[in-house]
Amino acid sequence: MKNCPAPNLEELMGMDDRAIVIFGGSGVDECPIFDDVEWKTIDTGYKETRVVDKAAELQINFPEGLGPGVVEYQQIGNVFFIPRHGHEQRYGPSVTQYKANILAGEMLVRDFLPDDKVDNAVFLATSAVGSLNSGLMDKLGTAFRKYMPKSVVKKVDSVAAKLGMEIPFEVQVYDLVVPHDVKDESGKFDSVFGMGLIVHVNPRPLIDKGLSALFSYKAKANNYFNAVHEKGVAVIIPGDRFSTEAEGVVREKYGDIVGMTLIEAFSAIELGRRYAAATFVVDLDRDASHEHGTLKVMQDLSHSERVPAYMTEVMKGALQYAATAGRTDHLKGAIIPANPDLIGIPKLRKIARELVEKYC
Numbered sequence: 001m002k003n004c005p006a007p008n009l010e011e012l013m014g015m016d017d018r019a020i021v022i023f024g025g026s027g028v029d030e031c032p033i034f035d036d037v038e039w040k041t042i043d044t045g046y047k048e049t050r051v052v053d054k055a056a057e058l059q060i061n062f063p064e065g066l067g068p069g070v071v072e073y074q075q076i077g078n079v080f081f082i083p084r085h086g087h088e089q090r091y092g093p094s095v096t097q098y099k100a101n102i103l104a105g106e107m108l109v110r111d112f113l114p115d116d117k118v119d120n121a122v123f124l125a126t127s128a129v130g131s132l133n134s135g136l137m138d139k140l141g142t143a144f145r146k147y148m149p150k151s152v153v154k155k156v157d158s159v160a161a162k163l164g165m166e167i168p169f170e171v172q173v174y175d176l177v178v179p180h181d182v183k184d185e186s187g188k189f190d191s192v193f194g195m196g197l198i199v200h201v202n203p204r205p206l207i208d209k210g211l212s213a214l215f216s217y218k219a220k221a222n223n224y225f226n227a228v229h230e231k232g233v234a235v236i237i238p239g240d241r242f243s244t245e246a247e248g249v250v251r252e253k254y255g256d257i258v259g260m261t262l263i264e265a266f267s268a269i270e271l272g273r274r275y276a277a278a279t280f281v282v283d284l285d286r287d288a289s290h291e292h293g294t295l296k297v298m299q300d301l302s303h304s305e306r307v308p309a310y311m312t313e314v315m316k317g318a319l320q321y322a323a324t325a326g327r328t329d330h331l332k333g334a335i336i337p338a339n340p341d342l343i344g345i346p347k348l349r350k351i352a353r354e355l356v357e358k359y360c
Helices: 009-013 049-058 098-112 136-147 150-162 209-220 245-251 264-270 294-301 307-325 346-359
Strands: 019-024 039-043 070-076 079-083 121-131 181-184 233-236 257-259 274-284
Touching: 009 307, 019 098, 019 307, 039 098, 070 098, 079 098, 098 121, 098 264, 098 346, 121 264, 121 307, 136 150, 209 274, 209 307, 257 274, 264 274, 274 294, 274 307
Parallel strands: 019 079, 019 121, 121 274, 181 233, 233 257
Antiparallel strands: 039 070, 070 079, 121 257
């Protein structure tokens, strides 16, 4: 059997039978492939109350064509990039349009893909986070990895994996964490639908294992990060502030990293889309401050040979994965149709009808 060379990124981007959507920041907008790419907008019609109320409170004058419900994006072939905090204006984490962003991604791939290929799309995310690890077991695991021969570490890791265990080690600045689960303390989640169409989604698993494996595999192929953590629990906090001392002490008991943006994962699986995130550790929860080292770490990770190079490799794998992965199983038996015709947003009403047809 002949070895077929893997297609390069340009070839994959030219294929019209699959698509990926990237929700970022955190170095993604520094990827050379997005340089000088035109910015476009899509009006989802989905105006989240938090965003509308805060804009009214501050009497924000949005530029023409922008505002609540409108999402900015870049497109290169079948790759869409959505800056979750906006491009022309910044939405703080507490008022970011999480659901509108996800719906924009869904609408864009539905417009791009032919009807018989509409399932061939996956959602990727990047996010800057803080580390919560400071426990004794994490420190012992870190010492073990640092001072023991690599052959011993590899053997112990292999045995632990067969037993369904993992030798813990501290999550440090400049590390990559690919979270496998989320503890939502944001208070922001409510269903994309909830009226007209009711979705009782079971978020187990919330994060797609195939995409997570891809994130980890690509990270280990090069020295993009100081260390790669293939799993971790991400605690989602409301933002825009960091944790108090008391909050941090509690959160480190059940979380590995802390951030403000992965709330979007819940909306993704409500649409049956596979979603996973690469999180870049830019500070420690107890000393998080954009006035000190955090911004420098973020700038360092944005250098071309780090996150941009890493995400370029991830895109290649994700485009190959999207061609065969299909939808998740979350929506099977999870939808109560109610009356989708009640939904007044035309594009969302169409999505609701198609979900009912597919899953009910």
